[in-house]
Amino acid sequence: MKVVKPNVNLGDLPYFDSQLSNEQILRDISFHFDREVPNFPRLRSLTRIHDVLEMNLFLEHRYKGLFMPPRRANKINNLGGVSVLTLNSTAYSLSIFLAWLEEHNVAWQEVIAIAPSEKAKYWLPVYRFRKHLIERVEAKEIGRDSANLYMNHIRQFYEWALKQRRIDKIPFEYKTKIIKKKRKDGDIDFLFAGQFAQERGITVTTTDLLIPKKYKQKTFNQNELAPYSSEELELLYGSQELMKPASRLWVELAHQCGLRADEVATFPASAVKDPVLSLHKIFYVEITGKLSKTRKVMVSSVLMASLWAYLNSTERQRRLSKWQLEQGNSHAAPLFINRSGKPMIAKSVSNVISKVRAELNGKTLERDFHDLRSTFATNLAKFMLKQNLPIGFIQYKLMQLLGHSDFSTTQKYINFARSETFDKQMSSWVDKLFGEHLPSIHDDLLAIQQGDNHE
Template structure:
């Protein structure tokens, strides 16, 4: 008896040419020219190479992979979108905006969609199902019953719901993750139906107007109302479907705000005392998040040209700043603590960093404006992936699991919440006004809305006076010397 082990899908990051005007190469007799592997050669009239695009691969599901990869390319290019183009000017008609490509996605968003489709692809292979299996007629919203419950997409929906509702924490899936996965699959089906790959949608889909509270003053001209609004009360048109994860199965812990969970002193000690947290480069990754509030992709984006030795006499009055692109493609010059700048500078002196720098400059040359020298590089001298710093916590958990220690429940992003909460708490104890704390935190965190910042302030107010314990001196050492600087920076940012 031969037992066949089912293969799993993988996400391959590779260079993809998304150019226009593709044509195959032909020889003098008009026959296609092929490589030694039998692949037809081709070229583009206008090249557009994306060097790090995410593609799905499964040895037993090549057809599905081809469809999903084309879907990812169309989403990336804006050829397919469920959102209407925003009407930016009354000089052009609704028909003009409707004919234009949708909003393009960035590589990171495409990678996230690919991960959700990968989960669906693995389920299809395990269940031996085909996503092409649909029904011949469109569904009404009330038609989710036994006669369609065995369709693959609804079996997958039940599988996700069962994982959200299970009491087994090892198998449990968070409500938000399950919702993102089913949303990615739903959008993929809509795209497949639009291009004719499937005959119909196995779920309901209706374009409905969703009521919203209108912020438009009655005196304003109707000419400038939302183009999607057709009633006096105002509203937005959205695609509404019955294919979603019900909120009734959400676990209690899913209701908590996981983005606002700063590390306690005990959890920080638990993290920083691990062998992983003492090794380079994991140690500096954690310090960037804890002492600078940087996200994982922001850590990977730091360039060496911004790093200097703050202890040198000529740099005593120089303000430590990093030129990074924050969430939402927002470029900023971020002020950081001098202690963090010193740690980043020391990283540039490591033999490992010098070796990686040599490889990078051998490939791209010195002082290449198109390929800035990264601070953090892999063994090939290339900039690390955006997820690499955040993966530090997974490595810490693996170490704890192997040693039989308590597994850390906090995440890498929680270090950012720790940074913001401790800064807010420190400033509260210093007697700063809430408006001053608001300005400082909005500058440090690059928040678009004070609503987000205020949550950190309120959270810090709930931390007891003695909550720092042995960390009180640590907090003051990190943030005390930059207090005046941050206040001045916030005031300057507001004034400008």
């Protein structure tokens, strides 16, 4: 059971283009309109062929936007579906599920319990697989977040199967949950502000497939955070690799905006503006991140000027011309394109740190590309703490800019930013990086306060 990544034609209006000859076993399929998708994830198995065909069709429908189309997906997929990056994650989850089904000789289509009782439903394949994941979490083979991601993709597959009438009912239950966050001090909690702050919360619909919090591994240890020190940043920015315009911009988008490698690779060219023609000191750019969620990030005028220069550089125009020969439409092109005129991939972006390590001649650089995002989050937390902004607003702003959905994930950066060690190492970098952001941050705070007063 494995995931392969062939080039796939997802064109429109398929037809058989020839008669069968004596040598042919299968007729060739052609399309009236070709749509080649490179490295499209497909499940492959010699023992579960029917299941693989079903799941591959599900992946195709997700990509084409025929099932659960994400909001504003056309920025990364002009068919209206999810990105290939998201599909890779989904395909991996399905491959784990299929391997488990094969190992236990189970049919995923079994959706009705033998007895109509709460206990009996846990014999259904989807709940047995959930139990298998819980055991792996307890054994510390995978994290709880990974297990929940697998279950989320399996849930989507079953919902698709119901819509396609492959099954008669959903083999799990939905439930409504209210997420509350009570105030523990005098600070305004801007996420849940209002007259009834103690009772109000965000209502979400979930399923009983989630892995319970009691299985969560030990709480975050502050020492596990790995932001760059000022010395490591100096090594990084002083390297020959970062003399290359694209490499330097990749690092700056992660370090100054908190972008992940895949978010840098798909950064929209349409978001790049000439700051000279604008009165704005800060530019808000909408990006599509993890699980196809969209959020707005802050880009300083200095960084935007660098992005604008790269957008209009000779090298980028040369790569864009190759893109146009293959894709036709230059408006959908991302900012960063490889030498072959194809979209840049996340691995190429993150490899910039490996290239820097190779040239350091004995000096060590232990951090990786994702640690630049940690550096951004910790820096910004430190900056806002120094401005004496309300802790509720700091939590809100960090969650908004990083795309977090969990308070605890955001809080670890605030805790680390308060530490004495970080203060000594990074205080000079903090003011340098985020001084230009201060008016915009204060505007956001004022807008929330005024909105709260009008309720």
